[in-house]
Amino acid sequence: MSSSLAEGHPPPAGPVRGRPRSEAVERAIVEGVLKLLEEGVPLAELSIERIARTAGVGKATIYRRWSGKEELFVDVVRATEPPDPELPGTSMRDDLVALLEQLRQRGLMTRSSALLRSVFAQMKSSPKLWEAYHAIVVTPRRQKQYAILRRGQAGGELRTDLDVELLNDLLVGPMLFRTIMQPDADLPAGLSEQIVDSVLEGLRPVSSPPVSSPAP
Template sequence: MPERAGVSIQKRSPDGEAGPRRRESILSATLQQLAEQGYRDLTMESVASHAGVHKATLYRWWASKGHLVGWALGASLSTGPIPDTGNTRDDLVSWLKVTIANYTSTTAGRALPGLLNDLADEPGTLEAFRAAFLDPRRANCAQVIRRGVDRGDIPADTDIELFMDVLAGPVFYRQLMTGTPPPHDLAERIVDLLLFGRIPRRLPTS
């Protein structure tokens, strides 16, 4: 069990014992309070009250406020399904479109830029976010890339970790740094650059 700053990152999985309905009510209340109050003013007491549970119930499954918020953010984003269209380019485009939707069309994704400073130093927050979302999401992408390698569409000696970083990197950069809305064909343009070296051209202006 990983620890940071003396705080247990995860006492036990939020799934199972909490029950699906109770778990969903807690995560929903967390996101609602986050939107209304911001991270600094959010409390475990307010989440528990809005979810209709005792505060002790929250601490039974989440070690801290940061751990709960990280898990709520991650659990509200889509990790799949793993695309299998029969075509490596289409699989990667499909995967990347879900990533774009996660960060531009969901409450959690839109909230992340404003929360990064608050969450970066909170024990358990980013670890919980990775466990609930990033790790399984990247595992899905790695499976798509390995399937492309097996088909001969991607070189066998490809650095898969770096490939995934480059694939999703422009989406994170736009959402977290520049705030630039993604063009409708962003997924296709990134994948074509990676697979075929097609340098992106400026989109025509109307």
């Protein structure tokens, strides 16, 4: 899988297919796809040959970095999103706020970008592409969220009798609902903190006081 090329997304460690990776080449390919999309070319009509011609590279250069269009398009979408947040690590609560804030920022970007709205709409109409996006982007994010909640349970910040997958849905659901199902809903600063604190209220062990960030 190729790395995302948005600022803040360093290439992942691991084996590399073919020649050494070139971020400049990969950026040119991703920008070539974005250029075609901005010109109104539908995702379904974007062939590897057309992308290679626009980016000024050979088809083999693309296939050395991506196994096919689905994997490439997922990287294109990720390149337009906010980078994954650096988790504060100060508490479960603060890490959850950081993750929800990334979703809020992504929602704001999608609303302000006709291109992003079009890409997401087209992506959902393509089962293979939507499946690839979930496998490459959504599932790893959910696993990270589960890990934070389990650390909270292990550290005494959260009751241990709670189902972390259900709890994660309770935390992430309100933000996704506002950003996807209610495109006109407010996404004000502080919403991430409000959601996390509202959900966690009453879910901590009885003997555990609320954990919050220190005052600046």
